[in-house]
Amino acid sequence: MPEDAGLRVEPARGPARAQAVMRRLGARGAAFLGAGALLLVITIFTINWFVSGRFHEATDNAYVRADISLISAKIEGYVQSVPAAENQSVHAGDILVQIDxxxxxxxxxxxxxxxxxxxxxxxxxxxxxxxxxxxxxxxxxxxxxxxxxxxxxxxxxxxxxxxxxxxxxxxxxxxxxxxxxxxxxxxxxxTIIRAPIDGVVGDRQVQVGQLVRTGSPLMSVVPLQSVYIVANFKETQIERFHAGQPVVIRPDVAHGVRLRGVVDSIAPASGSEFSIIPTDTATGNFTKIVQRVPVRIRIEPGQEGIELLRPGLSASVTVDTRE
The missing domain is CATH 1.10.287.620 (Helix Hairpins)
Structure with a gap:
C-alpha cells in the first residue's frame, strides 16, 4: 500500500473561488449598471419635464372640423339635372343643381x-x-x-x-x-345652384325629377382644404393658453403622422354653455365637474398627411405653452 493511501487529497479550490468572486462582481456590476441606467433615465426625464414637459398640455378629446356649406334651394321647382356627383371635388361657381x-x-x-x-x-x-x-x-x-x-x-x-x-x-x-x-x-x-366655395360634395339628397321647395336641403360642400381642430381642454389646463402657441396634432386615422398647428382662438364659454340644456348648478345635489373649454387649432397647410383628415375624425393634441 502506498504511503499516502491514508491521506485525503482535496481538489484545488483556486479556480472555483475565482469564478465565484467573478460571479459576485458581475452581479454587483450589473446591479450598479442597472441602477445607473435607471438613474440616468430618471434624470433625463426630470430635466425634460422641467425644461419643456411641464409646459405641455395634452388632450385626446379633439376632433377634426370644417365650415361645411349646406346647399339648399331658394326657389320651388322640379330638378332638371344634378351635375355634381357624390364625393366629387368642386370649385366655387361650379353648377351643382339645375332646376327647370x-x-x-x-x-x-x-x-x-x-x-x-x-x-x-x-x-x-x-x-x-x-x-x-x-x-x-x-x-x-x-x-x-x-x-x-x-x-x-x-x-x-x-x-x-x-x-x-x-x-x-x-x-x-x-x-x-x-x-x-x-x-x-x-x-x-x-334655378342654377352653384357651389359657394371650393370643396367636396357630400350628403347629396337631391335627384333628377324631384320637386324641391324653398329651403329644401340638397347637398353639402365640405372644404377639406381648410379643416381645423377643435380640442376640448379641461379648465385646469388653459391658464397659459393664448393664440399663436405651437401645437402638435396626432390624428387617430394615422398614428404615425404628426402635424403642426397653432392655437387660433379659445371659446368664450365652456362647451356645456352651448348645449341645448345648459347644466344647472343651483341644485341641492351639486357635484363639481371639471368643465371643458373648446380651443380652435389652425393646421399649417402643405404638410404630408393633412389630406387624410376628414371632419368628425378624432385626434390627440399637445399645446406648447412656453413663452
Missing part, C-alpha cells in the same frame, strides 16, 4: 313686357305734362292783361298740376315694373 327654368323664364318675359308698357305710359304722361305746362306759360300773359278769364286760367293750372301727378305715378309704375323684372330675373338665376 321654364316657368321662371316666362315670368321674366312678362315682367319685361310690363316694364315696356310702364315706360310707354310714362312717356305719354311726360308729354301730357309738358303740354299742360306750356299752356299755362302761354296763357298766363293773356290772363294778366284781362284777355283770358280767371276761371279758364285756373282750369289750365289745375290741368298742369294733374298732369304732373299723373307723370309722377307713371314714373313710379316704371320703378315698380323694373323691381318686378329684377325679382323675376333673380328667381331665374336661382
Amino acid at each position: 327654368p321654364t316657368d321662371y323664364q316666362a315670368r321674366v318675359d312678362a315682367a319685361r313686357a310690363a316694364l315696356a308698357q310702364a315706360e310707354g305710359s310714362r312717356a305719354s304722361e311726360q308729354a301730357h305734362r309738358a303740354l299742360a305746362s306750356a299752356d299755362v306759360q302761354r296763357y298766363r300773359p293773356l290772363a294778366e292783361r284781362g284777355l283770358l278769364s280767371p276761371a279758364r286760367m285756373q282750369q289750365l293750372e289745375i290741368q298742369s298740376r294733374e298732369a304732373g301727378g299723373d307723370f309722377t305715378a307713371a314714373a313710379a309704375g316704371v320703378d315698380a315694373a323694373r323691381a318686378q323684372l329684377a325679382a323675376a330675373e333673380l328667381d331665374l338665376e336661382r
